[in-house]
Amino acid sequence: MKVKYIALLAALLMSGCGAEGSSSVSEVSSAAETTAAAASEAAAESVSDSQPEAASSLGELCEKLKAADSSVLTGSAIYGERLFEKNCKKLYLCEQSDLTDGLIVYNNGGGKADEISVIKPADGNTDTAVKVLNDRKELRYNDFKGYVPAELPKIEAGRVFTVNGWCVLVISDSADSLEKLVREELS
C-alpha cells in the first residue's frame, strides 16, 4: 500500500516539476484525501446496493443457539436481513454480497461479550474468513478491555473453527456445547 502511495507521489512530483513545491504537497494531500473519500463513498454505496441472492439457511441454527443460552444470547442478525447487511462491514470487513450466508447471535443487553458468528465466504476462501474472525476476537478484546474486564477471559478463550466451508467464531461461557451444536447443524 505504502509503495503504491510513494509511486503515486513520485509520479505526481515528476509531473509537477517546475511547479512550486508547496502546491505539489497540497495537491498530493488533497489527491490522497479525495481517493480515501471516494473509497469511503464507494464502500457506502456498495453496502446499500448489495442484495443477497437467496435467503439464509441458518434460521433454525439461530433459534437453536438462542434457545441454548436464552438468558445471554438475546439478539441476532441473519444474512438477508437489513441489520446483517448494515453491520456486515463492521463485523466481517466485507459486504454482504461477499458472503453466501451468515449469522450472528449475540447479547443485546449490553456488557456481555457472548457472540456466535457463522459466515460462508462466497469465494470459498476460508483462510481469509478465519483471519477476519480471529481479528474480530482481538477487536472485541480491546472493546471490553477497559469497560468490562470480567469478560476478557471469555473472549480470550473464544474459538474460531471451520465446518464444511463455514467459518465460525464462538465467544461464550458455554463454548463447548455451542461449538458442538454448530458442528452438528452444519455437518
Place this chain on the structure above:
Amino acid sequence: MNKSRITALLCAIAVTASGCAAAADSSSESQTDSSSQTAAPAAEPAAFDSRQEELQELTHKLEQMTKRIDELEKRVKTFSYDAHDIYDDTAVIEAYKKSDSSSLEDEKDRFVYDCLTAALKEIIKEGMTDYEKEKAVYDYIFKNANYNYKNLNPVVDDTVEDNSHTPYGFFRDHSVICVGYATTFKLFMDALDIECRIIHSTEQGEHAWNVVKIGGKWHHVDVFFDGGTQHPLYGAFNVTDELKQQQGYPWNTGSGPVYPECTSLEYNPVVREAKECKSIYELPKKLAEIGGEDGTGSAFFKLAVPEGAGAYGFCQQLDAILTNIAFESKQISYKCFADAGTGCCYISVSIEIPDDIILPDDSDISDDPDYRYADIDYDRLSRDLYSAFGSEVTFYIDGDQFESSMEY
C-alpha cells in the same frame, strides 16, 4: 519505515531532483548551465550547493508527505471501525457567553444550552476556584450519568437514535459512553473558561477522556474510569500521564494531535484530602469509621510504603486486600494508586448499599522492580477486620501470592 519504502523514497528523490532542476529553470538557462559546466568549473561548487539545498528541501517535503500518508493510511485502516464523532460545542458556548440562545438553530443544541445553563447555576457558586469548579462539574457528571453498556453490542441498529456520545445524551437520557462523558465535561469547562481538550484514542479500542489545565498544569480527567459506583473515588480525576497509562489506552503515539504532559497529582482530591493511615493494620478501624449511622460513605487514606517494599507492589497488595473484604449487606468499592515520588500509596474507599453496576478491574501485574511486596501479617489483619466490623465482614486472602521480597 520498511526497505521497499525507503527504496521508493530514494528513487522519487533522485528522479525528482534530477528532473525538477531542469524543468524549474527555463530551457535556455539549463542549456547555459550545461555549457557553463564545461566552460567554467569554478561555478560548479555553487551549482552543487544549490542542488543540495534543493534536494534537502525535497527530502523534507517528502518526509512531510510520508507522515501525511501514514495518517491517511491509518484513516483507511480504521474505516471499518466505528469511532464516534466528537460533539462540537462552539455554537452552544457562544450562545452561553452571550446568554442568548436565539442563534441556535438545532433543537438539540437548544436543549443542551438550557440544561447547561441550569446546571451551572445549580453547582457553581461565587468565589469558587477553578479547581473547585472543576470538581463540582466532575461530581455533577458522575452523579447524573451511567455508562451505556449497550454501546458494546456487536450489532448496531441505526434505526434507533443513539445520543450517548453527546452532551444531549447526557442531559436527556443520563446514559453515555466515554465520548459522551468527555464531550460533556469539555462543554462545562468551555463554559467556565477552563482550558480543556479531549483525547480520543482509537488505536486499541475506542476511548475518550479529557486533559484540563488547573493551577497552570495539565491533568487527565476521565469520569468513566473514576472507579466509584455511588460515590466518586476520583481514581482518574486530575491524574498524571503515568496513572492514566495504567488504564491502557494510548495517546501521543506519533500520529494525530500532541497533548500536553501531565505530571502533577496536586489537584487530585484523594491526594489533597487523604487521612494518614500509619500502618495496614490501622486500616480496618479506619474503614469502620466511614460513613454515618448506616456505615456507608467514602474516605481517602494515605499509607507510606513500608521500607523494603516497592510503591507499586505495596499498592497491588492493598488492592488485593480490599478486593477480598466482603460485607453481608454492603459493597466496598475502591481505587488504589501509588505515587512513587512521595513514596505513598493512596486509597479511595466507598462503602455502599449494593446495586448491579459492573465494576471495572484494571489491575495488571508488572515486572517493574517497584513491584516488591511488603511483609503483611494477613491473620492479624483478618482479626483486626473482625474486631472492627464483627460478623458482618468476611475476609480471606491467600498471602502466598504476595510472598514478600523483603529480607530479614
